Amino acid sequence: xxxxxxxxxxxxxxxxxxxxxxxxxxxxxxxxxxxxxxxxxxxxxxxxxxxxxxxxxxxxxxxxxxxxxxxxxxxxxxxxxxxxxxxxxxxxxxxxxxxxxxxxxxxxxxxxxxxxxxxxxxxxxxxxxxxxxxxxxxxxxxxxxxxxxxxxxxxxxxxxxxxxxxxxxxxxxxxxxxxxxxxxxxxxxxxxxxxxxxxxxxxxxxxxxxxxxxxxxxxxxxxxxxxxxxxxxxxxxxxxxxxxxxxxxxxxxxxxxxxxx
Amino acid sequence: xxxxxxxxxxxxxxxxxxxxxxxxxxxxxxxxxxxxxxxxxxxxxxxxxxxxxxxxxxxxxxxxxxxxxxxxxxxxxxxxxxxxxxxxxxxxxxxxxxxxxxxxxxxxxxxxxxxxxxxxxxxxxxxxxxxxxxxxxxxxxxxxxxxxxxxxxxxxxxxxxxxxxxxxxxxxxxxxxxxxxxxxxxxxxxxxxxxxx
Numbered sequence: 314x315x316x317x318x319x320x321x322x323x324x325x326x327x328x329x330x331x332x333x334x335x336x337x338x339x340x341x342x343x344x345x346x347x348x349x350x351x352x353x354x355x356x357x358x359x360x361x362x363x364x365x366x367x368x369x370x371x372x373x374x375x376x377x378x379x380x381x382x383x384x385x386x387x388x389x390x391x392x393x394x395x396x397x398x399x400x401x402x403x404x405x406x407x408x409x410x411x412x413x414x415x416x417x418x419x420x421x422x423x424x425x426x427x428x429x430x431x432x433x434x435x436x437x438x439x440x441x442x443x444x445x446x447x448x449x450x451x452x453x454x455x456x457x458x459x460x461x462x463x464x465x466x467x468x469x470x471x472x473x474x475x476x477x478x479x480x481x482x483x484x485x486x487x488x489x490x491x492x493x494x495x496x497x498x499x500x501x502x503x504x505x506x507x508x509x510x511x512x513x514x515x516x517x518x519x520x521x522x523x524x525x526x527x528x529x530x531x532x533x534x535x536x537x538x539x540x541x542x543x544x545x546x547x548x549x550x551x552x553x554x555x556x557x558x559x560x561x562x563x564x565x566x567x568x569x570x571x572x573x574x
Numbered sequence: 575x576x577x578x579x580x581x582x583x584x585x586x587x588x589x590x591x592x593x594x595x596x597x598x599x600x601x602x603x604x605x606x607x608x609x610x611x612x613x614x615x616x617x618x619x620x621x622x623x624x625x626x627x628x629x630x631x632x633x634x635x636x637x638x639x640x641x642x643x644x645x646x647x648x649x650x651x652x653x654x655x656x657x658x659x660x661x662x663x664x665x666x667x668x669x670x671x672x673x674x675x676x677x678x679x680x681x682x683x684x685x686x687x688x689x690x691x692x693x694x695x696x697x698x699x700x701x702x703x704x705x706x707x708x709x710x711x712x713x714x715x716x717x718x719x720x721x722x723x724x725x726x727x728x729x730x731x732x733x734x735x736x737x738x739x740x741x742x743x744x745x746x747x748x749x750x751x752x753x754x755x756x757x758x759x760x761x762x763x764x765x766x767x768x769x770x771x
Contacts, residue, residue, distance in 0.1 A: 317602035320635045324598055334643045415739040
């Protein structure tokens with residue numbers, strides 16, 4: 314008996330059958346889908362990074378002093394950077410396992426996946442997807458600190474020279490503000506630099522750089538507007554202070570809109 | 575019942591795959607078409623003896639049958655079968671000899687010397703080819719299999735890439751390194767191929 318005959322006899326006697334076509338198609342499709350999905354999720358993560366980077370308070374670094382590294386780490390969207398790396402790894406895995414994926418070198422696949430994620434992510438960011446995804450994450454996971462929450466935390470450190478709040482009264486050389494935790498502060502500001510966009514009027518949200526003198530007094534060396542963001546400014550987010558909807562927000566239409574939600 | 579060779583010869587590789595899926599007897603056509611080349615390939619990359627090589631080939635063809643629906647016609651059938659046979663050979667060899675440990679010649683130093691042109695020499699005598707096989711046998715398998723596919727099986731880079739599932743650039747790199755290793759062995763053993771009968 315020739316060997317070909319032996320093989321065919323064995324196939325018949327052991328009733329060996331080819332793997333069904335659907336299994337093979339399903340496996341190939343799964344790897345293609347995994348690759349596309351990883352690219353899409355990586356793009357979304359990248360768009361959030363762009364959004365967070367745009368919103369970052371870089372001017373703080375000049376005042377960070379010895380804690381500059383700490384400040385940089387606080388400003389970096391580390392979790393999203395991890396997401397991008399994880400999805401990048403998954404996309405490379407999916408691509409490599411897809412039919413004929415072995416034809417491409419790791420460097421080429423890495424390049425294709427990275428560029429795809431960056432291009433799609435940038436487009437997503439430009440249409441506001443980054444902000445949307447970031448907020449969706451914030452509202453879905455309590456443990457996730459969004460841009461607005463991190464901003465509030467950074468600007469609620471009077472002992473480190475950073476304070477934010479809503480103006481509740483304006484005197485010629487002293488302001489009164491209500492900070493995010495609902496605490497009232499007296500702010501001597503005679504020598505302070507006041508950014509051009511700030512209006513020192515009641516209900517204006519501001520952030521201050523300066524020095525804490527005592528538990529109620531904070532001398533301002535710089536007064537800046539709270540800036541764009543989602544309106545969760547001091548005294549706005551947790552039902553304290555003057556409350557939502559009272560935000561004058563004249564400089565920040567977004568703030569006004571969110572303030573009524 | 576086996577299919578007669580005259581009938582097998584009427585079919586292309588891809589047609590044979592379709593026929594085999596309808597009637598397993600056509601697997602004998604594919605087997606007959608590649609048997610000799612594959613047995614030679616198995617012994618060259620593994621140094622298994624003829625009997626062991628036949629066993630490996632039988633197991634490999636069972637896998638060919640099991641995976642026939644996965645065959646992608648954009649890849650040459652021969653490359654796809656070589657891939658299955660190569661994987662089966664390596665698995666079998668690992669079980670038998672502690673593959674990757676026992677037979678390796680420890681060539682670690684970087685070899686900058688001129689590449690041997692010998693592997694491109696088509697006029698090599700039978701004796702010369704035998705000696706060359708033994709030399710190729712002495713280099714690590716990941717370089718050996720590329721040299722075997724390129725010079726003994728006469729495959730191009732694209733086909734080797736399909737067999738080994740690696741990019742063509744990697745094929746080129748391994749080929750270059752493998753040639754250098756063989757060249758070093760030739761110099762070390764002072765073999766003069768021109769003087770062989």
